[in-house]
Amino acid sequence: MRTGNISRKTSETSIDVEVNLDGSGVYDVSTGIGFLDHMLEQLSRHSLIDLKVNAVGDLHIDQHHTTEDTGIAIGEAVLQALGDKRGITRYGTAYAPMDETLTRCSLDISGRPYFVWKVSLGMPRLGEWDTELIEHWFHSFATAAGITLHVENLYGSNNHHIVESCYKALARALRQAVEIDSRKADAVPSTKGTL
Numbered sequence: 001m002r003t004g005n006i007s008r009k010t011s012e013t014s015i016d017v018e019v020n021l022d023g024s025g026v027y028d029v030s031t032g033i034g035f036l037d038h039m040l041e042q043l044s045r046h047s048l049i050d051l052k053v054n055a056v057g058d059l060h061i062d063q064h065h066t067t068e069d070t071g072i073a074i075g076e077a078v079l080q081a082l083g084d085k086r087g088i089t090r091y092g093t094a095y096a097p098m099d100e101t102l103t104r105c106s107l108d109i110s111g112r113p114y115f116v117w118k119v120s121l122g123m124p125r126l127g128e129w130d131t132e133l134i135e136h137w138f139h140s141f142a143t144a145a146g147i148t149l150h151v152e153n154l155y156g157s158n159n160h161h162i163v164e165s166c167y168k169a170l171a172r173a174l175r176q177a178v179e180i181d182s183r184k185a186d187a188v189p190s191t192k193g194t195l
């Protein structure tokens with residue numbers, strides 16, 4: 001089992017994360033931000049990565065630190081679980097439709113963090129969550145996990161659908177990319193020999 005376990009404590013947040021890349025999509029998520037919990041549950045369920053998140057942050061200020069640090073801690077846990085990345089498929093691309101909405105996520109577990117976000121949201125809030133923080137969550141996750149991550153919403157109008165399709169597309173792309181490639185399970189998937 002490829003597992004990662006991160007405890008991240010600062011003056012702003014206290015976060016414990018456990019992941020199992022070889023799981024079955026079992027989750028136990030609590031961040032204090034309802035919509036973020038809903039999204040992280042989707043991430044687990046559709047990536048089949050088991051995910052435990054317990055985040056206690058300074059929500060009396062705003063949701064910025066809790067959102068950002070949750071992305072960082074999950075990214076760090078995934079990176080830890082990947083180990084030397086031996087045998088992984090490395091690339092993943094997925095489209096996630098949700099009613100009128102379609103989003104594509106394409107990623108490379110490259111060790112070179114890069115982030116492209118082509119998603120427009122028209123509402124300032126989803127539930128209590130400030131929508132400007134959603135891009136920040138994805139950026140924080142990609143940077144901490146060392147992933148080249150491209151997310152593009154191709155079309156859609158309902159903000160809940162757009163955001164949920166971003167997380168579901170990420171989940172399905174991650175599921176592909178972390179999967180052990182049975183044709184080359186003994187090697188790191190790079191001509192450089194390292195990722």
Ligand SMILES: [Mn+2]
Pocket residue numbers: 038160164
């Ligand atoms: Mn939903």
